[in-house]
Amino acid sequence: DTAVSQTPKYLVTQMGNDKSIKCEQNLGHDTMYWYKQDxxxxxxxxxxxxxxxxxxNETVPNRFSPKSPDKAHLNLHINSLELGDSAVYFCASSQEVRLAGSPDTQYFGPGTRLTVL
Amino acid sequence: LAKTTQPISMDSYEGQEVNITCSHNNIATNDYITWYQQFPSQGPRFIIQGYKTKVTNEVASLFIPADRKSSTLSLPRFSLSDTAVYYCLVGERKREYGNKLVFGAGTILRVKS
Structure with missing residues (x-):
């Protein structure tokens, strides 16, 4: 019954490879995010x-492509992995309470530690 | 988005009240102050949010002076399980981009031996 889940938890790969990280939320939220923690x-x-x-879209290289098949899923695909892509990637979700005003609470997943060799 | 400044680290004895102050001198009129907590190897978790004066929930209190240029997160009784990084964020939800949380370096809160 995990609220925001990510797979895999760890990902070790070689430079130049293409990889994907999956994220799913069962909170019924309509907004999802990807964060990078260096x-x-x-x-x-x-x-x-x-x-x-x-x-x-925060000026992320176009090697990174998010894909949202439905509002419960937001996957992150990364092409031609580089050493600098090594980081922990967090998925998060929130429910839009209002169009403007106080930021909605974001619920984060456990993270995916990506290591590029 | 307003920049925030927090101490890099703080140490506290268990059982003591811990106060972490965040400076946000250029906070805008519509900005809110939000604190998140991140335990090792986990994603950040929302703690508390406020606009002015004082907000209290089951986890912490948030004190915001009248000029709103700073805020103080207060944990009533620090315990080993509170060891984490605490992030202070300032911003608002906008129609054009929704929520955009800008995390600073955070404050590492540790138990003092």
């Missing part, structure tokens, strides 16, 4: 989807 622990938003529509 080795210095800075957490930075990459993408945000609302009802399967991309609403935030």
């Amino acid at each position: 080795s210095k622990k800075f957490l930075k938003i990459m993408f945000s989807y609302n009802n399967k529509e991309l609403i935030i």
Whole structure:
């Protein structure tokens, strides 16, 4: 009954490979996000989807492509992996309470630690 | 989005009240102050959010002075299980981009031996 789940938890791969990380939320939320946390622990938003529509794309290289088959899933596909892509990737979701005002509470998944060799 | 400044780390004895102060001098009128907690090897978790004065929930209290240029997260009785990184975030939900949380470096809160 995990609220936000990600698979895999660990991913070790070679440079140049293509890989995907899956995220699913069972909270009925309509907005999902991907964040990247680097080795210095800075957490930075990459993408945000609302009802399967991309609403935030934070100057992420186009090797990263989010895919939302339905509002409960937001997968992250990464092409031509590079050493600098090594990080922990977090998926999150939130329920849009209002169009503007206080930020909605975001619920984070457990993270996927990606290591590129 | 307003920038925040927090201490890099803090140590506290178990059982003591812990206060973490965050500076946000250029906070905008519509910005809210939100705190998240991140345990090792886990995703961040929402703790508390406020706009002004004081907010209290079952986990913590948030004190915001009248000028809103800083805020203080207070954990009433620190325990080993509270060891985590605490992030202070400032922002609002906007029609054009929804929620966009900007995390700073956070404060590592540890037990003092």
